[in-house]
Amino acid sequence: MIMSKCKDFLRSIVEEDLKSGKYREVATRFPPEPNGFPHIGHAKSICINFGIADDYQGHCNLRMDDTNPTTEDTKYVEALKDAVEWLGFDWGSSVYFTSDYFLQLYDYAVKLIKMGKAYVDSLDEEEIREYRGTITEHGRRSKYADRTIEENLNLLERMKKGEFKDGEHVLRAKIDMAAANIKMRDPLLYRIRNIKHFRTGDEWSIYPMYDFAHCLSDYIEGISHSICTLEFENNRAIYDWVLDELGLELPRPYQYEFARLAINYTVMSKRKLLKLVDGGQVSGWDDPRLPTIAGYKRRGYTPASILNFCDQIGITKANSMVDVSQLEFCIRDDLNKQVPRAMCVLDPLKVTIENYDGYEDIDASYYPHDVPKEGSRKIPFSKEIYIEREDFIEKPPKGYFRLTMEQPVRLRHAYIITCKEVIRDTSGNIIEIKAEYHPKSKSGLDTSGIKVKSAIQWVSAKEAKKVEVRLYDRLFSAELPEGVEDLNPNSLQVIKNALIEPAVIADRPDERFQFERQGYFYADPIDYRDEKPVFNKIVSLKDSWSKKKKENNSEPRAQTTTIQIDGEVAPMNEAEQTLFDKYTQKYGLNSEVANTLARDEQLSSFYEESLSILSSPVSLANIVSNEVARELKQMEVKELKFTAKHISELVKMLDDDTISNKIAKQVFEVMVKTGKTPIQIVEDKRLIQISDPSEIEPIIDKVIANNPDNVAKFKAGNSKLLGFFVGQVLKSTGGKANPKIVNQLVAKKLQ
């Protein structure tokens, strides 16, 4: 596999963990719940999980997360397996099921109870919800939380045996009903479901909840990186809690989240998809308009195109909406290089070539000059042919390249024709064109000297085969569809009597074709019959003509400028205000720095302390409010490896001009990590700054000599490049050159 240059954040984490020896081998998993057909969002997840495993010589398990027997079914298991296989991934010798771990999971639950970390709660559903509290209010603990370990054990055992009705009891973790993260307010671990499970049958009356089952299943399988979507971020706390409380032998898995895929003009949630399937708006889970893997497969998308798409969209934590055109590009890009071209007329208009009598077979390559593949077919040519209705216009708009009364056109692979006469029916519709062909204009042997602007597809009337063509368009007309009201009424157009050149049907050189000038099509894997061929449109070709036409009658979109309203800054309390006044008035700090310091108790006391050692209020304030503040975001003052004394020492050197700001940052970094004193660090690394121009100038000369292009650009007015040169000089002195001096010198030399 070719690795792209830019690693995504997950791969960066995996690489680090492998390097540090946290894991010997990377192990991921793709853990769908078998309660629906997988869609392209799953494909993204599949690519991530299997892709990472492949990239780092690890493995990825396919695991059915089948903990909720009420919605799950074995038919979905099959669909999931199909999807993974179709995309080309290998899940090894067997598919995993969470249900295979039910016994182990139960044992872990017992262990938690014995540790006093879990209890059987007997509140009803509504009470549990009420007790949980809200976003802004604490929850309160159930009175049942005080049950003894024996009681809990006994109850759980009986729950398992099926002695209770659904909802009578649940098992909950004993964490913290006041947690700001609502997920941590004693989450449910098990619930009673007296229902048959599609794999375990009636063996169990209780089923583990996601939060309990998932982390432990990962652990049981030896997963290293448990990758899921963003909405599980809050659940990570439980994931960690369960694994940590159980005191399991390390290594244990960690959870990481990425943003799920969204594409415009479609829906991706299983709920909405199921609604379309059940509601009959689509023909099934494999309806070619659906973003399901089965749908794309049926429509004619290739696995490679989906894989490529997943690669192109990247992996991040930012919620985003990918444009369908990105997907469409991927399938066109893939098919362009490999499928045979053929001619198919969707909306036939009869053309009689009056000066042609007889018949010939024209030999034509299946591939255009820029596709390096071999293969050709015979195309019958005769007096009566059909062309596409829209390839003739009596009164053409400007820029129309096809057949008109005055403008000849080439019949692809064949002759040039000229329109002689238009035949109409009684209501004035054009029903036929009488034309003449130019005998010397045969494709490849053209000596006619006639110039045409385009070549159009056609079929010979007698030999053409009738086919059904299903034209698919986006399912929804709204970019962000809400429901059925946003459905595109024209998402499916069935053309029963399209005409196709016979070789496509007789020889079937492929399953996918480009119907020239129209798009890519796929022989429907289910409905296609030799006597009644059916083709699905996969995607249109790009069409700059229709775009141009549309442009003429569409207004440019109005620019939206968002005005940003500034909120009010929280007022300072009295003590903060006093400090602020002191900092600005007595020490001469600017208000921003004073503000940062005054509002943070830790920072201000740190500042005061360092100020008592070194009387340099402004420099100290700058370092404390910027660098120290950053460290204090991660930890408490007492956890810091450095003290106010270190900082004043650092600032002293800065004030002395012994070191530059740039060096100070380096020193600070080392100090944070090691706790060494700044003086020590400067000595160790010989970080004294170089300010002597005679020492710096030769380096500048060298940089200038090495970058003639950039010198030219700079002189041409690209003043941003000054930073580039300064940077280069700084780099070659290990950051030791005095940047102020370098800046002056570089500016002077480049004048």
Added chain:
RNA sequence: UGGGGCGUGGCCAAGCGGUAAGGCACUGGUUUUUGGUACCAGUAUUCGGGGGUUCGAAUCCCUCCGCCCCAUCCA
């Protein structure tokens, strides 16, 4: 008592203190017997806004704004 995330062109997305990558889309042009493909060129003086630190900030600090997720016995 709220918490957790996220903001870089029209859409994705690199970048992590030293010249704002790349892809899609778009616009021109070249090639072309597909108005396709391929190729070339163009498109962000600026990274949600405002301040601050720095010789230098998309990157560090402060602050404000805007989105998303969480109160299923779903996953």
